[in-house]
Amino acid sequence: MPEITEFLLSGIFLGLAAGISPGPLLAMTVSQTLQHGSGEGIKVALSPLLTDFFIVSSVLLVLVHFESQGFALAIISLAGAAYLIHLAIGSFRIRVDAINLCREDRNSLKKGVMVNFLSPHPYLFWIAIGTPILFRAMEKDMVEAALFIVGFYSLLVGSKVLVAIIVGRSRSFLSSDYYLCTIRIMGLVYIVFALFFIAEGMKQLASDL
Numbered sequence: 001m002p003e004i005t006e007f008l009l010s011g012i013f014l015g016l017a018a019g020i021s022p023g024p025l026l027a028m029t030v031s032q033t034l035q036h037g038s039g040e041g042i043k044v045a046l047s048p049l050l051t052d053f054f055i056v057s058s059v060l061l062v063l064v065h066f067e068s069q070g071f072a073l074a075i076i077s078l079a080g081a082a083y084l085i086h087l088a089i090g091s092f093r094i095r096v097d098a099i100n101l102c103r104e105d106r107n108s109l110k111k112g113v114m115v116n117f118l119s120p121h122p123y124l125f126w127i128a129i130g131t132p133i134l135f136r137a138m139e140k141d142m143v144e145a146a147l148f149i150v151g152f153y154s155l156l157v158g159s160k161v162l163v164a165i166i167v168g169r170s171r172s173f174l175s176s177d178y179y180l181c182t183i184r185i186m187g188l189v190y191i192v193f194a195l196f197f198i199a200e201g202m203k204q205l206a207s208d209l
Helices: 003-020 024-036 038-045 048-066 070-093 108-118 120-140 142-169 177-208
Strands: none
Touching: 003 120, 003 142, 003 177, 024 038, 024 108, 024 142, 038 108, 038 142, 048 108, 048 120, 048 142, 070 120, 070 177, 120 142, 120 177
């Protein structure tokens, strides 16, 4: 498989998995949609486009110092694998009532920005998962790194926008078997990426010994 396809597909699958998995931002997307319509939910869904440049830049500035240190990258890869397995277990255990809705006012975009900026989820993702993939992509070509980011955010934001539209039209969607089945399939995707991260981590450790 060409590398350029590998990184794009990695971004797509990880973005979809992150986009539909229950969490603070998805909860607010659904809450605002139920109260004020799909338009307000879509505003929340778009908030990562405003917050994540700062988050990703900050993480890269910290971790770039470890880029040439194989042992540090190995530990990060193994930590990423552990985090992915944790996410997968959460996906397999999810229940129909897992998304707790809270009553919020409007100002959806502002609220979405605050929730995403203060949530640990994007920081953990980029520290343990996204940055190691970006480093590998940048070793090949900056275009491949850009494709990973484009694929990731297209599905991260796009999937939440789609949830807002579906929930706005059918409020029973989140309790449907289709949603639960999709969540659990994404859990399997997390496991596949975890195995890949374990292999990369062990390879880095072996080359450092």
